Amino acid sequence: MLSFKGSSLFFCLGLPLATLASTPLSNLPSTNKLETIVVYGQQTKLALEAEQALTPGGVTLVDAADLYQRNVSSMADMLRYVPGLWVASGSTGDSSYFSSRGSNLDATNYDGNGIKLLQDGLPVTAADGNNHNRDVDPLNASNAVVARGANALTYGASTLGGAIDIITPTARDRAPLDIYFTSGSDDQFQGRMSAGTVSDSFDALLTIEARRWDGYREHQQQERESLYANAGWQFNNSVRTRLYFTYIDNDQELPGNLSRDQWKANPEQANPDNVIGNFLLNVETWRVANKTEWDIDDASSLSVGISYEEQDLYHPIVYSQFFSLLIDTVQRNTGTAIRYNLRQGSHDLLLGLNYGISDVTGGNYSHEGGRRENLTTRVDNSADSLELFLVDRWQFAPNWTAVYGAQAVSARREVRNIAVSSNIVRNPEADYDSINPRLGLIYQLTANVELFSNISKLYEAPTNFELEDDERGNEETLNAMQGGVFEIGTRGSQQLGTASEWHWDIALYYAQLKDEILSKDDPNAAGTSLSTNVDDTIHSGLEVLLGANFVLNDGSSIQPLLNLTVNEFSFDDDAVYGNNDLPAAPDYAMKGEILYRNTNGFFAGPTFDIIGKRYADFQNTYTVDSYKLLGLRAGLTGEDWEVWGEVRNITDENYVSLFSVKDVAAPDAAILSPGEPRAIYVGVRLQL
Template sequence: MRLSTARLVTLGGVVIVLPAAAIAAENAPNELAPITVQEQPVSEAQKERAGLQRELALTPGGVTLVEAEDLEERNVATLGDMLRYVPGMWTADGSTGDGTFLSSRGSNLDSVNYDGNGVKLMIDGLPVTAADGNNHNSFIDPLAARYAVIARGANAMTYGASTLGGAIDFISPTARTTDNQAYLSAGSHGTVQNSVTGGTVHGNLDALVTVEQRSYDGFRAHQEQQRSGVYANTGWQISDSVENRLYLTYVDNDQELAGSLTQGQFDADPYQAGASNETGNFLKNVEKWRVANRTAWNLSDTSSLVVGFSFEDQSLYHPIVQNPFFSLLIDNDQTTFGTTIRYDKKLGNHDLLLGLNYGETRVKGGNYQHSGGVRGALSTKVDNKADNLEVFAMDRWHFAERWSLVYGAQAVTGNREVRNVTVSSGAERNPEEDFDSINPRVGVIYQLADRSELFASVSKLFEAPTLYELEDDVSASDEALDAMQGKVAEVGTRGSAPLGQASEWNWEFTVYYAQIEDEILSLDDPNATGTSLATNVDDTIHAGVEALFGASIALGNSDHRIAPLLSMTWNDFTFDNDPLYGDNQLPVAPEFFIKGEVMYRHANGFYAGPTFDIVDDRYADFANSYKVDGYELLGLRTGLNRDNWEVYLEGRNLTDEAYVANVSARNDLSNPATAGAAAILQAGEPRSFYAGVRFDF
C-alpha cells in the first residue's frame, strides 16, 4: 500500500504546442502556423480517485487510502491482509477462514470478536454494519473492492459514523473503472481462491459482475471453509448530470470454528482445534444477499447530491458452545435496511457537507440446544430490533491561502430493544433504551506545500451498545447498558516530497489522545465458555501514535529502485483511576506493533524483497497478571507485474514461529490454577507459501 498523497494525479488538460514555423512565400509576409491545443480526456477512474483524494485532503486527522492494485502483489484473503499496512488498526486472524478481529484506536477490545463492533463498515457509502453497530455476520471480500478508505476515530464523521473506531468505506469497481480480469491463487493449508470479473459498457449503460470462490482447509484442525460469492453492479447515465447505480451481492460462507486454547494445549500443539470444537462441531454458516441503489446528481458546477439505500438479509447457523452443563446454537435471520443522503456545496471559500444516515435492523430466531452441531430444542426465542439515525453537517472553510478550518457537528439518535423469551419458563428479558447525542468537531489544516499538510482537531466520540451486548449484559436484567462517549484530540501531518534527484518519500503521522466514559468491555463467561458478559466501566484512556512511511529510491538510473514501507503503531489503552483496576492496561491489543517491507523494483515489473512483523506483549486480563508473549515474523515476496498480467509468490513466517495471533480477556488470571485452565489463546499462521496470477482480458 502506498500513502494516498504520494500518488496525486494531475487532472488538468495536457497542452501540446506545435512549434511555430515561418512560411516563406515570395512577395508575402512571414506567418505563424496555428497553435493547436489538445486536451487529454480524464478517465472515470481518474475522476473517482481525485474525488477520494479531495475528501482525504479535507480531513484534519488520520485517514488512509488502500488501492486494489497494491493488493494484487500479495496473498489477500481477509480484512487483516488488506489492512496490513494501515497504522492504528490492530487485526488478528486465528479461529476462522476469513473472520478477522478488528480494532481501530482501541475499539472493540472485548474478550472475543462475537459482534465486531467499533468500526462502521460501508460499501460505496452505504452501510454493511447493522443499525445497532454490529459486524457479526459481515463478510467482505477485500479483492472485490477497488479502494478502501479507512477513517479512524472521529475522522469518520465525514461518513456520519458514530463509532469509537471510525469507518471503512469499500469502493466497488465498475465497468468504467476496471478491466475484465481473472485471478487465481493457491497455497498452503489447502488455500484456493479464484475470481472472474467481466463487464461491458454500452453507451449510457454499463454492467460488471465478479464471481469468486474460496476453499480453505485451515492451518488448525476443524478450520475448513467454503465460500462463494457474486458481486454485480450496473450503471445508467440518465443524463449529463444524473447517474444511477444498482448493486447486487450474494455470499454463501460455511466455515468450521477452531477454539481458544489453554497455555498447556498451545505448548503441546498450537494448531489443534480445542477440546470441544470438533466434538461439538462448532460452525459459522452465513448466507446473505444484499441489494443497494445509489443515485448521484450534479446539481450545478458547485453542488451535488447523492441518495442511496440498501437492504440486506443474512441467515446465521452458529453452534458455538457444548459442554456437560450447557450448549448453544444460534439460528437466526438478520435483516437490515439503510439509507443515506449526502449533499455537497461549494460556496465561495466554503466547502459544505450535509448528510444523513438511517438504518433499521431486525433479528429473529432463537438460541437452541444442540449435539454435534445438530440443532435441538429451542431454549430462547429472540426478537430484537434496533434503529439508528445520524445527521451531520460540516463546513471546510478555506479562510486563508494555506489554511482551512473544518468544523461541524453530528446528531445521533437510536433505539435498541432486546426481547428474549426463555421457553422453559416463559420469562422475558426486555432491555430497551433510546440513545441520543450531539457530537461537535473542529479542526484546522495548514498546507505546507502542494503535497503535504499539517492538521489538528478536537472531537466528541459516541457509540451506543449493540443488541448482542444488551443480550449479554452482566446484570441480566431489563436495565440497558449506557452508551460509550468521550472526547479526542489529535495532531499530525501527511504528504509526500522529493528525496534527492530521482527519488520520493511519503508519510502519514498522527498523535491522538481520547478520554472515554462508560466504555463497554466484555469478559468470557467462565460458566459458558464461548459466550461473553458485557458491562460499562467508568473511565478509560485511548491514546496512540500512528505512523506510515514509504519511499521510492532510485539506484543509479531509474530502472532500479528500492521501495521501503513501514507502518508503526504505539498504543496506550488504560483504565483511568478505576476503583478495581486502577490505571492498568486494557487487554488484547499490544502496546506497539510494526509491519514493513523492503522491495527491490525493476522498470520491467520485477519486484522482490523481505517483509517483517514485530509485535509487543499483550495482557489477557484486566488485572494485568497474565501476559501473552509478543513475536517477530519474517516473510518474503516476489513477482512480475506487466501491463495485462501479473504473477506473485509469497512466503510467510519463514522461521515457522508458533505465536498467539489473538487472545480473549478474563477478569483476573493471577491465580495459577485459573490461569492454567483459561482457554484464551488463538494460534497464528505457521510457515506458509502462496502463489497467484492475474491477467486482464
C-alpha cells in the same frame, strides 16, 4: 466517459493534491475539461485523495491494485498497512479481529463493534453498530478509505474507531475479462473471474468467486462461493445511478482456543470441545443496493442511496454435558444515506443523513454435534439509528482551512428474548441521543505538506449483543460510551533529488472516555460474557505510515514501507482495575516491507512483523508474549498479466494471533488462537 461535474467527491479532479488547501474552492476549474485526460478509476482515486487532504486527522487510503500482488484472503491482509488499526486474522477462514484506536477490547470481540463498515458509502454494519459475520470481500474493491476515530464524521459514523468504506470496482475501471487464481499451503485455493461491458452511458460488471481452505489447524475447513454484480447508467450529463447485488455463501469450521500448554505442545490441534460439538459458522448473505447522484449545478450535488441485506446464520458455538448453544437466526438490515454538497465562495458544505434499521429473529437451540435440537430461547431483537451531520470546510485565509461541524445521533436498541421453558421475557430497551461537535484546522505548510489538528467528541451507543450480556441480568440498560479526543499530525511527500521521494502520514491522539462498555467472561457459563460500563478510560496512540521510492541509476527502485502503531489504552483510576492496561491490543505493532522493483516488472523483497506484548485480562495477570515474523514476496508484472509468490513466517514462529479476554485469566485458561505457521502462496492474474 462519465461526467462528474459538481459532485462533492470529484470537485478537485486533476488538481495537484497540494493545491487543495491553498486554492479557493470557487476558483477550481471545471472537471469537464479533464474528461478526455483522466480515466474513471483514476478519477476515483484522485477524488479520495482530495477528501483525505481536506480531513484534519488520520485517514488512510488503500489501493486495491497492490492486493493482487500478495496473498489477501481477509481484511487483516487488506489493512496490513493502515496505522492505528489492530487487525488480526484468526483461525476461522475470512474472519478477522478489528480494533481501531482501542475499540472492541473485550470479551465480546466477536461483534466487531467500534468500526462502521460501508460499501460505496452505504452501510454494511448493522444498525446497532455490530459487525458480527459482516461479509466484506477485500478483493471486491477498487479502493478503500479508512477514517479513524472522529475523522469518520463525513461518513456519519458515531463510533469509537471510525469507518471503513470499500469502493466497489466497476466495468469502467476493470478489463473486460479479469481472471485471478491463488493457491497455497493447507490446500488453499481461491479463484475469481470478472466480466464487464461498457456501452456509452451503460456499464455492467459481474464477478464470481470461490474459495476452499483446509486450514492450518484441525477442524478449520472453509468453503465459500460469492457473486458480485453492479450496473450503472448515465441518464444525462447531470444524473447517474448504479445498482449493486451481492451473494455470499460461506461455511467454515471453528477450531476454538487452546490453553498455553496445548498451544506450545501442538498449535495445529483444535479444542476438543469444538470437534465434539462440531462448532460451525455458516452464513448465507444477499444484499441489494442503489446509489443515485445528481449534479444540480456547478456548485451543488445530491447523492441518495439505499441498501437491503438478509443474512442467515447457523452457528453451533457452545457444547458441554450441561449446556449447549446453537444460534439459528435471520438478520435483516435496511440502510439509507443522503449527501448534499454545496460550494459557496471559500466554503465547502456537506450535509448528510444516515438511517438504518435492523432486526434479528430466530432462536437459540440446544444441539448435538452441531445438529439443531430443542429451542431454548426465542430471539426478536431490533435496532435503528439516525445520524445527521453538517460539516463546513472553510478556507478562511491563504493556506488555512477550518473544518468544523456537528453530528446529531438518535438511536434505539431493543432486546427481546423469551425463555421457552418458563415463558419469561427479558426485554431491555433504550433510546440514545447525542450531539457530537468537531473542530479542526489544516495548514498547507508547503505545496506537498500539510499539518492538521482537531478536537472532537466521541460517542457510541451499545450494541444489542452488549445489552443482552448486561451483567445485571435485568431490564436495565447500558449507557453509551462518550468522551473527547484531541489529535495532531502531518502528511505529505518530499522529493529526494530529481527522481526519488518519500512520503508520510503521522497522527498523535489522546482521548478520555467515560462509560466505556467492556465485557468479561461469565465464569458460570462458558462461552458467554457479561457487559458493563466502566467509569473512566484513556485511549491514546501514535500512528505512523512511512514510505519511499529510491530510484537507482538504471531506473529500477527500492521501495520501503513501514506501518508503526503505538498504543496506550488504560483504565483511569478505576475502583477495581486502577490504571491497568486494557487487554487485547499490543503496546506496539510494526509491519513493513522493502521491495526492489525493476523496470521490466519484476519485484521482490522481505516483509516483517514486530508485535509487542498484550494482556489477556483486565487484571493484567496473563501476558501474551511479543513476536517477530519474517516473510518474502516476489512477482513479475506484464502489460495484461502478473504472477506473484509469497512466503510467510519463514522461521516458522509459533505465536498467538488473537485470544479471548477474561477478567482474571487462569494460567491454564483455553483462550489462545495460534497464528499462521510457515506458509507459501502463489497467484496469477490475467486481464484480457
